[in-house]
Amino acid sequence: MDLNIIWFLLIGFLLVGYSILDGYDLGTGIHHFFMKKESDKQTMVKVIAPFWDGNEVWLLTGGGAIFAAFPHVYATVFSGFYLAMIMLLIALIFRALSIEFRNEVESKIWQRFWDKAFAVSSLLAALLMGVALGNIYTGLPLDEQMNFTGSFFTLLRPLPLCIGISGVLMMATQGAAFQALKTSGQLQKSMKKKVKTSWLLYLVSITLTIIVVAITDFQKITILFLNPFGYLAMICFAAGVISLPFFLKNDALLQTFLASSLIIISMFLIVGVTVFPNMVPALDLVNSLTIYNASSSQKTLTTMLYIVLIGMPIVIFYTVFVYRVFRKGPAK
Numbered sequence: 001m002d003l004n005i006i007w008f009l010l011i012g013f014l015l016v017g018y019s020i021l022d023g024y025d026l027g028t029g030i031h032h033f034f035m036k037k038e039s040d041k042q043t044m045v046k047v048i049a050p051f052w053d054g055n056e057v058w059l060l061t062g063g064g065a066i067f068a069a070f071p072h073v074y075a076t077v078f079s080g081f082y083l084a085m086i087m088l089l090i091a092l093i094f095r096a097l098s099i100e101f102r103n104e105v106e107s108k109i110w111q112r113f114w115d116k117a118f119a120v121s122s123l124l125a126a127l128l129m130g131v132a133l134g135n136i137y138t139g140l141p142l143d144e145q146m147n148f149t150g151s152f153f154t155l156l157r158p159l160p161l162c163i164g165i166s167g168v169l170m171m172a173t174q175g176a177a178f179q180a181l182k183t184s185g186q187l188q189k190s191m192k193k194k195v196k197t198s199w200l201l202y203l204v205s206i207t208l209t210i211i212v213v214a215i216t217d218f219q220k221i222t223i224l225f226l227n228p229f230g231y232l233a234m235i236c237f238a239a240g241v242i243s244l245p246f247f248l249k250n251d252a253l254l255q256t257f258l259a260s261s262l263i264i265i266s267m268f269l270i271v272g273v274t275v276f277p278n279m280v281p282a283l284d285l286v287n288s289l290t291i292y293n294a295s296s297s298q299k300t301l302t303t304m305l306y307i308v309l310i311g312m313p314i315v316i317f318y319t320v321f322v323y324r325v326f327r328k329g330p331a332k
Helices: 003-032 038-048 052-069 071-080 082-101 108-138 152-156 158-182 185-216 219-225 228-249 253-275 298-325
Strands: 278-280
Touching: 003 038, 003 052, 003 082, 003 108, 003 158, 003 185, 003 253, 003 298, 038 158, 038 185, 052 071, 052 082, 052 298, 071 082, 071 278, 082 108, 082 152, 108 152, 108 158, 108 253, 152 158, 158 185, 158 253, 185 219, 185 228, 185 253, 219 228, 219 253, 228 253
Parallel strands: none
Antiparallel strands: none
């Protein structure tokens, strides 16, 4: 296995880790909007309070890895998605501010504002990241110089939007599953219902997405059946989707959360298998950014790999340590 493939897998690992961990933060924000009781809102935020800022480290590390290993991808994607990236940055900032500022002033107006900011920013961030993944899956208009030739509205094509909506519903499922795992009493019962509702809506959305793919670009489905990793991705997806309601019904809440996480892993596997060896597929495949024509030098990839081998265990250790310390949750 060469360095370019290793870096492709490492970046995928970082993005999957971020989606699983910060996914439940975003999902919590989405559900937070519909909660009526003040005590429930407070508990939901307390559940994610020890983790959310650490979870974002995975996104920063993933972005840094792309910059170091595939600078042309970083330049093309960040310039092409410029407005979307600014919107995502604003959403993440407001998400952080809403968690930190919400209870600093004893004012109903102040608290309602930050409650809405928490929900809207979480929903917007989940949607933007889902649409971004959808555009990578679908392909982008690129010219021979690796430049994005579309506009912001090019990113809002039907298929990327379908994937974006599916991503929002998946984050909602992940958030509700984590809240159900960490809470108790009536709030836990409410969260369990939200897991089921979000999962059902996700099934509807992803089914529509598959239909759109079959109609507009059936070759992407064919690729999965021509690759052994495609079968692995589909098995993981089926296992997660089928097992989640079974675990939920039997009050196996940790397994429910893991099943939800497995669905997220499978979605990234499907995208990875479909686009490989491209990092950013172009609508005209000749202009695609691959793991070879968009990468740094082999010396840079080697040097950065040594750094990752030192830094990655630290990130993983920190994550495991924090989750172990706060494993019981605030309401138990």
